[in-house]
Amino acid sequence: MKKLLLIGLFGLFSLNVYAQEETTTYNGEKYGYIIDKSGKKVEGVVHLNGGYSSPWQNQLKVKFAAIADIDKVKNKIKFKTYDADDIKEYMLYEGDTPRVFQSIKYTNTREAINSSNNSTGIGAGIKALNNLTRTSQFAEIVTEGKIRVYKMYGYPTSASAYDSVENERLRTTPDYVYSKKGGKVEDFTPAKVKIAIADCPFTKAKAAKGEYGSLKNEEKQRSGLGKFIRDEIKNATVDKLSIVNEVIYDYNENCK
Template identity: 35%
Template sequence: MKTRILTAGLLILSFASFAQNQTADDDNIEYELKSNEKLGYIITKDDQKVEGVVKLAGSEKSPWDNQKKVRFLAKENIDPTAKRQHFKVLKVDDLKEYVAVENNAERRFRVIKFSNMRAAMSMGDGIGSTIKGIKNASSTTHMAEVIIDGPITMYRLYGYPTMVAVGNADVAQAEQDENNLRNNPDILVQKGDDRPRELRTGDIKKLVDDCSAVSTKLAAGEFHTYDPAKEEKKKTGFGKLIKGETERLGSKLEDMGVEIFTAYNTTCKQ
């Protein structure tokens, strides 16, 4: 029976591992997790942790949807006898963060304030691109995915595509913009209580300079993702602009941050 359930994309869910200060009889709730549902929890505005089932709004094709809403079913509201469960739609004004467990790892989304002016200003011609620019300029509150959490926190934030395109050229431009947003999210960094901001390679040295163990290792070129001779070479004008745009492509910034900021958070906890 268990094999057939797993093959069908379902999982018998037990909340015993999450529950605290309750009896075993109260903890064990059997519920069939569907393929698009994850075990998880939310943190409310008043810092209460509520465990339950998370249904992500976004997908690989639309990761930006995870930044605006999530569907959540609290553990206490699960009715194992019901054919359909009532998931509540939560938006950025309803919580501080939410967590979904995928492949035994937590995916954490936290509410942040950030104006994504890069996505707002990267407009082509046509109505669709204009609407995309306005949408990104006016959207300042997001549930960004946490990549690294600690004294230095790193986030992944996607821009928002347009939902409107008129004419073949406009449709083609909208598709191109959407692919760029999907494949090249912004990497944000936040140190302590500072506001999140875009991460640039030129910021990394300054961000870790109060941790001698990490800054010394960085200067010696002992992080394989960071070459100080290359990354700290001063550029001005157009060269600086080109470098800033180029390093957004691919995973360079994220790889650097994961390696260096993880070392900082582990070595120099504050």
């Protein structure tokens, strides 16, 4: 599969986007591609912006070099850095497994509210602002189908405090959002999932019979801002991954 990426890639590629350039030492980077705003796929090598301790950085930027920008003789590679406004998608191989990140429009309101409820002072305000001001970002696809699910990480107060308790929570408890048939990216709640799967008789019937253990009946509450805030806090405790593995998988497999 990786060898196919090299076929016909020794010409120069022209991307109609603005990106920062950086020349560095070639060190066996991972093969992948980007898709620019016009829909053109350009294959080459990808360098993630974030690592194990800061996966949210992968949502902000990515470094990419086309094959023509790799000089193995001089052991040099010329990267360009792109953000979510520059390109539609990027992919890289982790072993033989492709990891796909798409540019989406989404504001992490929940993490901003969690910041206000779990912290106080200037730090809480900065963290809330970090999450509210980022509307265009990359998100990794975890489930493909009529309902596509993305994994999202909240943003910390400081990009340098990787060993903090709060950053550890963000790293180990990602959020999940979804898009149905390429539509708007939405927050993941049991109520919204029930609506999303209602157009398929198979999953609608199973949900009505209570056959999905990951979907719990929700109590009716009064409307207004108070309800919105309570729901956001409550939804943070929902086992979304179980909903993805049970309900969304069932829908995508049986409701073509």
